[in-house]
Amino acid sequence: MTPPRIPPLVQFLFVFIVFFAAALLERSSPVKAASQPDAPASSALLTWAHDIAPILYNNCTTCHHPGGAGPFSLLTYSDAKRWAPQVAKVTASRYMPPWLPEPGHGDFADTRRLSDTDIAILHRWLATGMAEGKLAEAPKPPTYDATWQLGKPDLVLKAPQPYTLSAGGTDVFRNFVLPYPRTESHYIRAMEIRPGAPQVVHHANVLIDRTASYRRQHSADWQQGIPGMEILLDAGNTFDPDSHFLFWKPDTPALIEPEDMPWRLDPGNDLILNIHLKPSGKPETIDVQIGLYFTEKPPTKQPMLLQLDRDDALDIQPGDKNFVVDDSLTLPIDVEALGVYPHAHYLGKDMQVWAILPNGQKKWLVWIRDWDIDRQSVYRYREPVQLPKGTVLHMRYVYDNSESNPRNPHTPPVRVRAGNRSEDEMAHLWLQVLPLHNDPDQPDPRLQLEEAWMRSRLRKTPDDPISLYNLGAALTGEGKYKEAVEIYKKENNARPNDPRTLTALGAALDGAGDWQAARKAFEEALAAAAATHAQLCDAGFDLASIDLRRQQFNDAEKEFRNQLSACPEDAESHAGLAATLGSEGDIDAAQSELRAAINLNPNNPQTHSALAQVLSSTGNLAEAITEQKAALKLQEDDADGWSNLGVLEARTGQIESARHDFEHALKIQPDHAQAKANLTHLPAAP
Amino acid sequence: MSLLTRNAILTTATVLIASGGWLSNSPMSGLHVTDPEGHNISQFAPGNARVVVLMFAATDCPISRRYIPEIARLQQEFFSQGVAFWWVFPNPDDTAAVVRKHELDFSIHSQTLIDTRQELVRLTHVSVTPEAAVFAVNGAGLREVYHGRIDDRYLSFNQSRPAATHHDLEEAIKAVLTGHPVTPPDEGPVGCSIVPATLSNPHSNPQP
Numbered sequence: 001m002t003p004p005r006i007p008p009l010v011q012f013l014f015v016f017i018v019f020f021a022a023a024l025l026e027r028s029s030p031v032k033a034a035s036q037p038d039a040p041a042s043s044a045l046l047t048w049a050h051d052i053a054p055i056l057y058n059n060c061t062t063c064h065h066p067g068g069a070g071p072f073s074l075l076t077y078s079d080a081k082r083w084a085p086q087v088a089k090v091t092a093s094r095y096m097p098p099w100l101p102e103p104g105h106g107d108f109a110d111t112r113r114l115s116d117t118d119i120a121i122l123h124r125w126l127a128t129g130m131a132e133g134k135l136a137e138a139p140k141p142p143t144y145d146a147t148w149q150l151g152k153p154d155l156v157l158k159a160p161q162p163y164t165l166s167a168g169g170t171d172v173f174r175n176f177v178l179p180y181p182r183t184e185s186h187y188i189r190a191m192e193i194r195p196g197a198p199q200v201v202h203h204a205n206v207l208i209d210r211t212a213s214y215r216r217q218h219s220a221d222w223q224q225g226i227p228g229m230e231i232l233l234d235a236g237n238t239f240d241p242d243s244h245f246l247f248w249k250p251d252t253p254a255l256i257e258p259e260d261m262p263w264r265l266d267p268g269n270d271l272i273l274n275i276h277l278k279p280s281g282k283p284e285t286i287d288v289q290i291g292l293y294f295t296e297k298p299p300t301k302q303p304m305l306l307q308l309d310r311d312d313a314l315d316i317q318p319g320d321k322n323f324v325v326d327d328s329l330t331l332p333i334d335v336e337a338l339g340v341y342p343h344a345h346y347l348g349k350d351m352q353v354w355a356i357l358p359n360g361q362k363k364w365l366v367w368i369r370d371w372d373i374d375r376q377s378v379y380r381y382r383e384p385v386q387l388p389k390g391t392v393l394h395m396r397y398v399y400d401n402s403e404s405n406p407r408n409p410h411t412p413p414v415r416v417r418a419g420n421r422s423e424d425e426m427a428h429l430w431l432q433v434l435p436l437h438n439d440p441d442q443p444d445p446r447l448q449l450e451e452a453w454m455r456s457r458l459r460k461t462p463d464d465p466i467s468l469y470n471l472g473a474a475l476t477g478e479g480k481y482k483e484a485v486e487i488y489k490k491e492n493n494a495r496p497n498d499p500r501t502l503t504a505l506g507a508a509l510d511g512a513g514d515w516q517a518a519r520k521a522f523e524e525a526l527a528a529a530a531a532t533h534a535q536l537c538d539a540g541f542d543l544a545s546i547d548l549r550r551q552q553f554n555d556a557e558k559e560f561r562n563q564l565s566a567c568p569e570d571a572e573s574h575a576g577l578a579a580t581l582g583s584e585g586d587i588d589a590a591q592s593e594l595r596a597a598i599n600l601n602p603n604n605p606q607t608h609s610a611l612a613q614v615l616s617s618t619g620n621l622a623e624a625i626t627e628q629k630a631a632l633k634l635q636e637d638d639a640d641g642w643s644n645l646g647v648l649e650a651r652t653g654q655i656e657s658a659r660h661d662f663e664h665a666l667k668i669q670p671d672h673a674q675a676k677a678n679l680t681h682l683p684a685a686p
Numbered sequence: 687m688s689l690l691t692r693n694a695i696l697t698t699a700t701v702l703i704a705s706g707g708w709l710s711n712s713p714m715s716g717l718h719v720t721d722p723e724g725h726n727i728s729q730f731a732p733g734n735a736r737v738v739v740l741m742f743a744a745t746d747c748p749i750s751r752r753y754i755p756e757i758a759r760l761q762q763e764f765f766s767q768g769v770a771f772w773w774v775f776p777n778p779d780d781t782a783a784v785v786r787k788h789e790l791d792f793s794i795h796s797q798t799l800i801d802t803r804q805e806l807v808r809l810t811h812v813s814v815t816p817e818a819a820v821f822a823v824n825g826a827g828l829r830e831v832y833h834g835r836i837d838d839r840y841l842s843f844n845q846s847r848p849a850a851t852h853h854d855l856e857e858a859i860k861a862v863l864t865g866h867p868v869t870p871p872d873e874g875p876v877g878c879s880i881v882p883a884t885l886s887n888p889h890s891n892p893q894p
Contacts, residue, residue, distance in 0.1 A: 071748035082746075082779070085879040086843070095844035167792070168755025170848050199748075281751035282792040346848060372844065406841045411851040423848075 046125040047133020048077045054139055055118045056080060059097050060087075062251045065144045069198040069250030075141050077132050084126040091119045098249075098375040105367035106340070109382045112251075148192055149254045153291030155182065157271060160223040162287040165200055165277050171374075172277040173422055176225040176288055177215050180269045185603060187262040189295035191255045193248045195275070196287035202276040202374055206246035206290065208263070209270040210236040229345075230420040231272065239477050241446055242305045245339055245432055247378040260300045265292070267603065278374070303338060303434045304446040306453060308353075308395045310427040311418035312461050316347065316401040318413035323347075323399040325427045327460075331391045332452045333445050335433040336384035340366050342395075343428040345373055346407040347416060350398040353429055358390040365393075365431070372407075373422075384434065395429045443478045450474040463494060472504055481512035497524070499531035503539045515546055522546070537567035541576065548580050556580045571600035575607050582614060590614055605634035609641055612648070621652050639669035646678055655682055718803045722782045722789070727799055731823045736768035737862050738828060739855070740799075740806060744777050744815040745788035747878035753816045753836055754792050760856055761796055768823075769859055776801040777815070777881045804883045814877035818855045822862045831868045832858035840876035 046052070056064075056074045064070035064079075073079045080087070090096040091114055099112040125131075157178040165172060195201040209215070213234035215222045235241075244263045248255060257263065265271075273288055310325035317323075342351045348371040355363045366379055387393075401413050409423040410416075416425050435445035454471035457464060468491040475484035488505035495501070506521030525531060525539035544559035560577035567573060578593035594611040601607070608631035615624035628645045632638060646661030659682055665675035719727050731738050741757055743750045761771045773796055775785050782800055789798060801807060810819035810833050820832035837850035854871040861868045 071751075072746050082881060083878075090843045093842065093844055095842075166755075168752070168759075279752065279755070280748070281754040406845045406847050409848040411847075411849075 045131055046121060046128060047131045047137070048080055048125070049133035049135055049138035051121050051133075052080055052125050053077075053141075055114075055122060056087075057139055057142055059112065059114055059118070061142055062144075065142075067146055067198070068144060069201070071199055077138075081130045084122075084130055088123045088126045091122050098251075098377070100368045100370070100372065100375055100377070101379055102367040102369055105364035106379065107382045108379045110252075110380070148194075148291050150190055150192060150256075150291075150293055153192065154186075154294040155292045157181075157290045157292065159225065159273070159286075159288045161225075162196070162285050163225050165197070165279060165284045165286055167282050168279050170279075171202070171422065172227070172279070173229045174225045174227050174275055174277065175214070175231055176273040176275065177209075177218075177222045178271045178273060178288070178290055179212070179215070180265045180267070180271065182265070183267050183602070185264060185266045186292075186294045187264050187296070187298055188292050189257055189259070189262045190293040191246065192291040192293075193255075193273070194289045194291070196289070197280075197284040198250055200277050200280045200284045201250065201286070202278050203250075203376060204248040204273055204275040206248065207231070207233065207272040207274060208242070208246075208265070209233045209272050210240065210266070210268075212268055212270045214272055215270055228420050229274070229422060229426075231274070233272070239444060239447060239450075239473070241450065243303045243432075245305070245341055245378040245380075245430070247341065249377055258301075259297070261303060262295050262297065262299050264299075276373075301434055302438070302444070302446065303432050304449055306393075306431045306433050306449055308393060308429040308431070309457075310395075310397070310460070314399075314416070314418040314425050314427055316399050316416045316425065318410075318415055319402050321400050321402040321404070323401060324396065325399075326394065326396040327427070327429075327456075328395075329393045329453060329456045331387055331389055331393065331433075332448045334389050334436040335387050335449070336436060337365065337381060337387055337431050337433050338384055339378050339380040339432040341376075341378040341430040341432075342366060342368060342371075342397075343376060343426055343430070344371055344397060344399070345422055345425050346409050347399040347401050347405060347425050348373070348397060348427075349400045349405070351429075352394075352396045353431075354394050355385075355387055356392045356394065358388055363387075387433070393431065395427075397427050399425065447474050447477045451478065465491060465495060468494075469501065469504065472508065476504070476508050476511060479511070481508050484508035485512055497528050497530070499525040499528040499535040499539060502528060503535065503542060506539070506542055510542075510546060515550065519543060519546055533567070537563070537570050537573070540566065541570065541573050544573070544576055544580075548576060548583075551583070553580050553584050557584065569600060571597040571604065571607070574600065575604075575610065578610065578614075587614055587618060591618070603634060605631040605638065605641070608634070609638075609644070612644070616648060616651075621648055624648050625652065637668055639665040639672045639675065641665075642668065643672060643675040643678060646675070650678070650682060656685070658682060659685065717805060719806060720782070720800050722786045722798055722800060724782060730772065730821075731770055731828065734768045735770045735823050737764070737770070737859055738821040738823060739769060739771045739859065740774045740810060740819040740821075741771060741796075742774045742776060742807070742810075742812045742815050742817045742819070742880070744878055744880075745775065745780050745784050746777075747815045749840060749877045750815040751792065754794065756836060757796070757816075758794075760859070763856075764859055764863075767863055769863075771796045773798045774801050774806055775799070776804050776807045778802055778883055779881070802883065804880070807880055812875075812880070814875050814879055816877050817875040818858075820855070820858045820862065820868070831862060832870070834871040835873065835875035838871075838873065841873070842876055 060074045064072060064074040066073045072083060074083060097112040097114060101108060103113060157180065159176040159178055163174065163176070191206065193204060195204070211234045214231055218226050244257065246255065271290060273290065277286065306329065308327040308329055310327045313325045340353060342353060344351065351368040351371050353365040355365055357363060363385065365385065401408065401416055403411065403413055418425055433449070438445060451471060451474040454467045454474060457467040458471065461467065468487055472484045472487040472491065475487060485505065485508045488501055488508055491501050492498070492505060502521050502525035506518040506525065509521055510518035522539045522543035526536060526543065540559065540563040544556050544563055547556035547559060557577065557580045560573055560580055563573045564570065564577065574593045574597035578590040578597065581593060582590035591611065591614045594607055594614060597607045598611065608627045612624040612627035612631065615627060625645065625648045628641065628648055632641050632645060635641065642661045642665035646658040646665065649661060650658035659679065662675045662679040665672050717728060721727055757771065773794060775798065780800070785798060785800060799806070810830060812819060812833055816836060817834060818836055819830055821828040822831050834854060836855045838847065838852040838854070839850040840846045858868045
């Protein structure tokens with residue numbers, strides 16, 4: 001059976017994909033300022049070697065070294081002496097090291113907050129003459145490699161053109177597209193960013209554009225980078241939600257993922273680098289390189305980035321010093337939270353995020369008292385935060401749109417609403433969560449999170465088309481077809497004749513068992529005036545697939561051929577036509593369609609497997625084995641595939657290989673009846 | 687010819703600046719201020735100058751660097767109105783060679799002074815970089831009418847506005863040009879402390 005395809009829809013808010021696309025099935029496979037610190041009790045003379053160097057090396061020099069992201073070096077005694085007045089001042093005010101979360105409100109890894117004692121030592125060293133001390137007492141200075149921190153990357157992506165940041169003016173927010181050039185997928189265990197001019201890059205977010213949609217949206221000028229803070233991406237035809245914080249700031253050059261949670265890049269993907277640049281006084285060349293480090297191991301854990309947001313409520317009157325928004329979301333499943341990323345622009349002031357557990361306990365997730373967009377960060381928890389089903393997540397953000405907020409972009413203040421420019425505002429919170437229970441026989445548990453999230457959005461904006469669409473897609477993915485049909489009908493009533501919605505409605509109707517209505521919806525999608533090429537291809541594929549499944553081979557063949565004359569690049573339609581032709585007995589034609597499909601997309605295990613079956617039926621066992629192995633390379637956990645390979649190998653006399661294949665199938669699926677039976681048919685081991 | 691003289695600076699400046707008085711036109715013989723090529727500079731106001739601005743800066747101070755385009759803008763704006771701008775580098779490590787490289791890196795085309803003896807610092811009472819001092823030219827005399835921040839973009843190291851709302855230096859220059867009194871800034875300058883001359887970097891290589 002070839003499952004229907006729902007066209008994609010994604011909205012991208014600020015930097016993370018909020019909405020996923022088609023749900024049904026994968027087509028191809030079933031600071032607060034400190035008061036003046038007290039001087040330390042010891043009256044011994046403080047020296048650089050004994051007292052200051054250890055503090056600077058532990059807290060400052062990752063950025064403040066020659067060539068580093070900090071504007072000056074703090075590696076040597078003379079450096080420390082040169083900058084001692086500034087160091088004392090900015091540590092006392094807790095401007096440096098950059099660290100916004102309030103202590104005691106979330107336990108974070110890599111906390112950069114300096115202790116009060118260290119701050120006092122820095123202050124007293126300045127006040128007492130900045131003695132050098134005995135050099136032998138100084139710790140060995142850390143070394144910073146100007147090249148890649150993790151060694152040579154497996155792949156380096158570059159922006160197509162360098163970008164010149166002008167010498168002065170306001171901060172720049174720009175999006176660079178870095179196409180992934182490989183023809184095979186890879187799992188990424190680590191990433192490094194080398195921005196070219198580290199001192200002007202404040203932070204960067206890397207986004208995965210699964211369908212190169214952003215590049216298409218800006219086909220004329222994407223090479224130069226596109227200005228803006230908010231971008232819209234199209235996630236493609238599978239439920240593949242954003243799952244990782246690919247957040248970079250100058251003191252974290254290498255972004256290493258947990259061993260069981262690599263992320264993935266597929267052929268045709270782009271990385272989008274959303275970057276915040278601060279002019280330095282001279283023109284700077286931003287020539288970004290992203291180094292990627294591969295791993296062979298696929299992820300065994302699938303996190304998801306959940307979002308709370310109140311952009312809809314942002315309407316801040318000029319002069320309002322205390323504008324509050326809040327949002328909440330009830331978790332439908334047990335999860336653990338791995339990291340948190342609060343975000344607002346220049347008016348944001350106080351940001352509180354907490355969870356109320358089902359037993360009533362309040363758990364702080366993060367509290368920032370004096371938000372500063374320049375020092376924003378993702379904060380990762382030292383230990384995962386357990387959030388059982390029924391937990392309510394809360395965010396409460398306060399904005400200051402008065403003249404007394406120095407960061408206010410407008411003088412005098414003006415009315416401010418949500419938007420893409422830095423002078424607009426945002427009220428976002430991302431939380432990286434990991435579902436605790438993952439049953440491979442059940443739909444992806446993240447679909448339940450998606451459903452809860454979309455329902456929460458719809459409570460705030462009941463008519464939001466993207467939330468409606470994505471709720472429908474989540475419900476379809478969960479197998480709740482009837483509910484999905486209702487949602488899509490609502491969306492179709494509100495905005496009739498949208499080809500994307502009609503195709504999604506068709507898929508949901510088909511899932512609910514009403515193939516007639518599904519066919520009608522697909523036909524309406526095909527007739528919709530506004531349909532894009534991709535939307536026509538999706539609807540046409542789904543229509544033909546229904547007739548193939550109903551064994552109306554004549555209709556299906558005609559529809560697939562129509563489809564291929566309009567969408568010749570559609571590998572899955574070639575595969576669908578192959579299935580139709582094969583069912584009609586035209587094995588040679590089926591074989592040639594499968595080869596065409598593989599040519600267009602060599603990464604679909606089902607097509608290789610289907611070709612193996614066709615080849616086997618024509619007696620070409622050697623090539624059939626090659627194709628079946630290609631399929632299993634792409635999908636190692638396919639018990640049927642191993643059993644089929646065993647049959648092919650047994651037929652060519654490779655008994656021990658066949659035995660191994662059947663045993664492998666049983667290892668994956670111990671009750672695999674066919675593999676069991678096949679094993680008993682093999683001659684006993686010599 | 688208007689001259690800002692060592693005599694004026696060292697003998698009368700303190701009193702006169704405090705009282706807003708005029709400097710007399712005296713010979714410049716004792717002032718150890720050079721350009722990056724090492725030539726002694728004794729003449730700060732060219733013939734047509736009505737205002738002289740000393741812009742104290744440090745090659746390694748990030749805030750000082752970020753103001754370079756703003757100073758270039760002001761220089762452009764007042765170019766035809768008789769306003770002479772000088773960059774002044776007072777820090778011990780900002781030697782002629784370091785400053786020359788800085789000027790190349792940041793495309794600085796104004797005239798530049800090396801003041802490692804910090805005579806101009808003491809004269810003008812500046813304390814950080816970047817910080818400006820403005821002199822009104824009257825005949826042969828120079829009178830300091832303003833010293834302080836360039837504008838109010840930075841409130842502290844941790845707080846800056848996206849754009850300035852008060853352009854103190856610009857307003858001071860305009861006031862002199864239009865014969866109005868100069869308003870002192872509301873707040874002190876934000877920047878990197880000027881490194882005392884006695885604190886020269888023990889590990890840096892001496893530069894010519």
